[in-house]
Amino acid sequence: MRKFSRFVPIKLGLLIVTILLAYMIREHSDFWWLWVLGYLISISMLFRQEHPKSTARNMAEDALHLEMPDHGGEGKSVIVVGGGISGLTAAKYLLKAGCKVKLVEERSIVGGNNDPYLENGEHHSTTVIITLPAQQPHYLQLCREYGLEQTPHEFEDLKGTIAFGDRELNTKMGSGVGGFLKFIYREATMKELFDGFLIFYKFYRQYKLRPESNKSVADVLGKRLANSTVFTHFYMPWVGINTWCRFEDVTTQPAHVFASFIFEYALTLDIRDKTAKYKEDYWSVLDGRLIHKMRDDLLSNDNFSQHLNSKVANVEKDADGQLHVVAESGDRWSCDSVVVATQPAHALPMIDDVAPPILVKELEKWKQMDCYVIFHTDFSDIGNRPWLHVTHKNETTGKNYITNTIKPRMGDLNAKFLITYVYNTENYLDFKANKMDESTIVKLYEPKLPIFNLENSIDRNAVWREIDTECSDVFWTQACRSGLQYHNNGIVSSKRVVRQLLGLDW
Template sequence: MIIISVILFVVISIFSVIKILSIEHPTSTSKFLADDALEVDIPKSGLKGKSIIVVGGGISGLSAAKYLLEAGAKVTLLEKRQIVGGNNDPYLKDGKHYATTVIVTLPCQQPHYLNLCREYGIEQTPHNFVDLEGQIILQDKALSLKMGSGGWSFFKYIFKQCTIKEIIDGICIMFLFYYQFRLQPESKKSIKNVLGNRLTNSSVFTHVFMPWIGINTWCRFDDISSQPAHIFGAFIYEYALKITIRKKDYKKYENGWCVLDGRLIHKLEENLLQNNNYTQKLNTSVIGAFKDNNKISVQLDNDTKLDCDKILFATQPFQALPLIKNIGSKSLINELKKWPKMDCYVILHRDLSQIKNMPWIHQTHMNKTTNKYYITNTIKPIMSDIVFDCTITFVYNTINYEDFIKNQIDESKIIKIYEPKLPIFTLDNSVNRNKIWNFIDNECQDVYWTQACRSGIQYHNNAILNSKRVVKCLINNELSK
């Protein structure tokens, strides 16, 4: 007991001293995130008479369309599915808004998302799993925790339930990530590189950090040698423990986990459709983009060609790559090649055998075919103000999904399965990103690209931020001609 108290005291003192002295590297991830939180001043003119095609109707494409219209452009948005919303996949039932793959947001740390919601009068709804105990399964025992309870309370829970070895390993891991997040220039080191073999194989990392943090940075066990440590660290210190709070003028509950449903998507679409300069074509897939004699056009899957002055692709990197190969700048094409694709599985079900009556549970399972660990996250969310009548489990990779279906869930209780794709973070694509994207955007003339993954962790907030940055650059490039 005395040893643990001394260790805790020393660690908390070190953390406090670092925080008080604000020893922060000028290009650390925490500084990057602070910059990302600043409002982007987008010119409100400069595109009058320009016709711009936006490809992709996710949150990136919709928000980009909004800012392009505000600068005077004529915008045509092309979306291959029958609804807009992309990976949010929103739907409206009995007057209530739902999203199918995304579920949570931390509004005060997602300032661009929060500001846009405020602009449309959308109030944040606190999640019902906040303040209720959920569990992380630590090999042979369950570690009970409250979601969003903050750093101090988190330590109290750990202190009560873990062995000394687990606590020491956990503290070392926390410290190493803190170092990468705040004291290092945006880290070029992978998770494995920073933690070393012993800590990456420790039960605290495999059974607590991976299912708790890895699931939120879309990190699979296969990625720990390639996912940058600063991305993982950013989630711990910016989101999970809320040590770095970006937006100050928030309401109390906006500094906690809130519901992310389809309201913002639906409001954006509703407002765009009221603008005479906006055209939206659903069920319309772009299959190519061309430039002939200074004329830019996109080729649609229905044998139609649409001409325009500029194209803004707002799709995932691997979706954009084949479309821009004839027309995009070299540096943009090279950058998009750096983003591998991941298969995600979002399983809506009523098998409560593992989650029981808890609001959430994070788990590490052993894949019986590969003998490797994989993580799942099971949540009973609320969408809008109503209780969602089933449970959601997130699994990544087809081989793990197959194992989960075979060995971990009662298949007869599955209601629906969604299969979104996601670009994954690597050391190649997630270091120095703001500098790289600034350079690429400035180089673009006719064809631009944006998507949530461009900056750090890929949430709705990042999608909106990047749309603002790209639209601003597009306008400035136009004005400087």
């Protein structure tokens, strides 16, 4: 017999609220029954049990506390390639365990995709804008350890906009499922509402009630819904921009990856870190202070050394089995183990001769996309709003593409800069030429992002546990290994790799 979850009283409470709500709004709207139907469907979804191999379960596993050893690495020398959050985390915990660590980074600063931009001593977010720290417990734990208080975006009372064709769908972000649905209910048509609920339900099922499978976004939605305006002009600019899903990825991005942004971060269903205090459970600024703290902490350790401006070309093993890391400059360093913490496409040519075949095969499954992060001061479209998501038509190719324009600290009405994300070179060129004032661009970042597809993102914890176990001296880690490539994914993956390197399991 199926067991009742301990949330049953809450669910019953919700049911009563729904009935009361129906009673209250019945005279105010022709569509009150649709609103109530949607609410009832949502509640009935909550009654269903989570599948043990679902994405929700993987996310819960990724949030579990991992004890990092303070011994076991004595006498071991390790080279970490790549100084993004993954490489910095690996270096930190290897040092903690007593290893001697050398970090090699090709750029002149560490931070990777989280590029902490400083201007006149003032710090501005660049590529990394938002997170709900309570949903990223490993990230939160590091912030707490370094005494970093969260800085919540103050957008509770401000509506952002999803440009919905020639209308604007104004909604508050971070105001919970109820508030969100209320705004949509008021501003969308009945057909859009119907399609919207259906899409919502299909993604929910894929995220929580089913095992991770090779069903793409398009497979799960079907042709009609995948082409509906509610998907192309609402879900894509809202969710696709955050799961790195361009229109051409709709047939290849697993639906559970797309869905995990909705239910893990946007309309959070389960709080992962139940100890989260005030400010830690709000959408907050991810502004690079963590990178600065980690960098300073590493540099203060006598067992640590770093080589910036050094691009690693290859990792080799000589006839005696000794590992060597070779930089493009010709520098060559020997070590007992290597942790490569770069994007898959950068790691593959470096380690394909020395890594176990199972790892090489997995890395081959990842392709990368061009991402443009425009740091600018063109406020003409966004005005006072904290964020603006838009689906545009490219004037040259005639195809749709999405952008997200955001204030580094959402809610800051006096923000000096804006950030716009746009994917693919042809779309960046179209946006810059036709959708903004190009002369306002202050800085441009061009991060590359690994693309989630149907080969590389299913049952990933089982896959990576097996691969890590096969690795003995050459390891690889990066945020994309564990679902969405957010900070938590980078940190937890590196912790797991460090444990494996020290002879412990995950």
